Amino acid sequence: MRVLVTRPQPDADATAARLVAAGFHAQVDPMLVVEALGEAHLPAGRFDAVALTSVNGARLLATRAELAGLSRLPFFTVGHRTAAAAPDHLAEMHIASGNAAALVTLLRDTLPRGARVLHVAGEDRAVELGEALAPAGIEVALFVIYRAVPARALAAETVAAIRAGRIDAAFHFSPRTAATLVECAKAAGIVEDAARIAHLCFSRNVAAPLEAVGWPTRIAEAPTEEGLFALLRG
Structure with missing residues (x-):
C-alpha cells in the first residue's frame, strides 16, 4: 500500500x-512550505504565559533569541506533538488534549482574570486565542514567527x-x-x-x-x- x-x-x-x-x-x-519570519518583533509588555498552537511555532521559537526571556514562564501547548517540539528546559509545561477548544479551556481554567498570554503562531491560524479568551478577562498578544506558503x-x-x-x-x-x-x-x-x-x-x-x-x-x-x-x- x-x-x-x-x-x-x-x-x-x-x-x-x-x-x-x-x-x-x-x-x-x-x-505547504514553512518560512521563518526573522524580522518578527516580540510584542511589548509583560507576559504571564506562552501559548503554542502548532508544531512549527514551537520548533521555530527554539531558534529565536527571545526564548531566553520567556523560558521561565508557564507554556501551554495544544497537544503532545506541539509539546514535543517545544524548546528544551522550559520551567513549566501544560498540555491540552489536542485541539484548540481544549487549549482555550486549559488556559481559562488555569490563568486568572487579567493575565496576559503570548501566542506564538503563524500568519494563518486555526484559532484566534484573543477572541476565545476575552470573555474570561485574559489578554492575548500575538507573536507571528512563520508563514506557511502553499x-x-x-x-x-x-x-x-x-x-x-x-x-x-x-x-x-x-x-x-x-x-x-x-x-x-x-x-x-x-x-x-x-x-x-x-x-x-x-x-x-x-x-x-x-x-x-x-x-x-x-x-x-x-x-x-x-x-x-x-x-x-x-
Missing part, C-alpha cells in the same frame, strides 16, 4: 519513515501515481494542506482520479475541503498521527 504524505517538511519525512518502518510505501509531496503544483511523479491508481491512501493533518491538495489536483486535472484514494483525516475540519470535491474521507478517533495509522490498519 502506498500512502501520500502532504504535510510540510521536516515532518513529512518523519511520517514517511514511520510508514516505511510499518511496511507501507510513502509518497512525499508537501503542500505549493503551486503537485510533483510530476505524484500526478502520475494518482492517475495510474498507485496511491491507495493519503494522510491529511490540516485544513490548509488538504485544501492546497485539492487546488493542485484541479490544476493537474486529476480530481476524479484522486477520488479513488482513501483520504484519512485528523478531523472534520480537515476533511471538509476534500469532501467538497467528492473525495471519500475517514476521520481519526483522535487528532494524532497514531489515529491516522489506526485508520490505515483498519
